[in-house]
Amino acid sequence: xxxxxxxxxxxxxxxxxxxxxxxxxxxxxxxxxxxxxxxxxxxxxxxxxxxxxxxxxxxxxxxxxxxxxxxxxxxxxxxxxxxxxxxxxxxxxxxxxxxxxxxxxxxxxxxxxxxxxxxxxxxxxxxxxxxxxxxxxxxxxxxxxxxxxxxxxxxxxxxxxxxxxxxxxxxxxxxxxxxxxxxxxxxxxxxxxxxxxxxxxxxxxxxxxxxxxxxxxxxxxxxxxxxxxxxxxxxxxxxxxxxxxxxxxxxxxxxxxxxxxxxxxxxx
Numbered sequence: 001x002x003x004x005x006x007x008x009x010x011x012x013x014x015x016x017x018x019x020x021x022x023x024x025x026x027x028x029x030x031x032x033x034x035x036x037x038x039x040x041x042x043x044x045x046x047x048x049x050x051x052x053x054x055x056x057x058x059x060x061x062x063x064x065x066x067x068x069x070x071x072x073x074x075x076x077x078x079x080x081x082x083x084x085x086x087x088x089x090x091x092x093x094x095x096x097x098x099x100x101x102x103x104x105x106x107x108x109x110x111x112x113x114x115x116x117x118x119x120x121x122x123x124x125x126x127x128x129x130x131x132x133x134x135x136x137x138x139x140x141x142x143x144x145x146x147x148x149x150x151x152x153x154x155x156x157x158x159x160x161x162x163x164x165x166x167x168x169x170x171x172x173x174x175x176x177x178x179x180x181x182x183x184x185x186x187x188x189x190x191x192x193x194x195x196x197x198x199x200x201x202x203x204x205x206x207x208x209x210x211x212x213x214x215x216x217x218x219x220x221x222x223x224x225x226x227x228x229x230x231x232x233x234x235x236x237x238x239x240x241x242x243x244x245x246x247x248x249x250x251x252x253x254x255x256x257x258x259x260x261x262x263x264x265x266x267x268x
Contacts, residue, residue, distance in 0.1 A: 001026050003129055007057065007064040014061035015145035015265045016258065017137045018054050019152045019211060021076035021130065022047035024068040034112040035072065036105070043070050045093075045100050047155045049242045053234060054153060056255050060262065063137055067130055072097055072106050074126040077152070077209035085209060091162035096122055101160050134215065138222055147221035149185060149265055151258070152211045154228045157239055164205050170198035170233055174208030174226040180216025181223040188264040189225055192257035196249070198233065 025043050027035065051066045058064065067076055075095050079085065082094035091103060096114045099105055107113045114122065134150065141148035159167045173189055175181045186202075193200045208216070208226035216224030231239045234247040 001028060002068055003126060004065050004067050004133065006133075007051075007055075007066070009061045009063055010058045011061045013141065013144060014262045015141050015147060016060075016062045016149045016151060016262060017134065017141060018057050018062055018064045019134060019150060020047070020051045020054070020064065020066040021152070021211060022071050022154055023050045023066055025070050026068045027070055027073055031073070034107055036108055039072075039100070039104070039106045043072065045071055047153075048231065048235065048239075049247075050153050050155050052242065053247060053251055053254060056251060057258065060255075060258060062258070065130075065133060065137065069126055072100075074122045076127060076130050077154075077211050079210050080123055080127060085207075085213075090164065090205075095119070095127070101157075102162055131211075131214070134211075138215065142221060145265070147265060147268055148223070149181070149261060150211070150215050150222070150224040151261075152208070152224065152226040154209075154226060155231050155234075156228055158230050158232045168205070168228075168230050169201040170230050172201045172204065172206045172228040174203055174206045174212060174228065175216065175224070176207045176213050177203055180208060180212050180218065181225050182218050182268055184264050184268060185223055185225065185261060188260050189227075189257055192260050193227075193253060195256070196253045198253065 025046055027040060054064055075093060075097060078095040080095055084092045086092060096119045098107060098113045138148045138150060156168060171193055175186055178186060190202060206228045212224040212226040215222060234243060234250045235241060236243050
């Protein structure tokens, strides 16, 4: 099984790379049967169809990298040592999670959960190759343009009570309290995302995960932004099926946002 797919640009390169780390549903054959069958068939924590929202990106000169493995195999947006990204009491899954977002066990038994050696194997085999590929893509763009932006694309259920009691905002732009990107890029993204009908929060309740924090080094001309969005913006209310009409409206805003970010990158 390929660890990730790349959608390559169909026009001259732009100084942006898009990452979609949580839309995968694959399980390697050697561990697939370790998971509860019902849980494995549902893979409920998946960022369903997020990659489809960015299918316009290659025609703008942007490479899209999408992970193929389920985040239950390896969560690419967590610290490799599973150091918590937040300390406010919310449920925080680890790099090799053993429960879903609601605290339900995903493995058939405790003895099938990954031990220290298995956790390291998954990091070496599944986690770091994704990071190395992103790093190579960013270096390629930086070499050509002198600077580069990584856009990390996510979605989440409209409500997850183990994270917060309230319904999530429509969209949340994260940049670790403005540490991972130039202010001009942050303002460009916020302005365009807020130009439509959607409510947009900034760094609350998500500040950007490990990918954003790891790669976003504005002082080194590598910028990173994470966009988390409510699944019902582009899926049916049951959060199971893709809704083309809703998705079309979201894609319009995303395209406008990305285009302006390209322009902003060109004048930084």
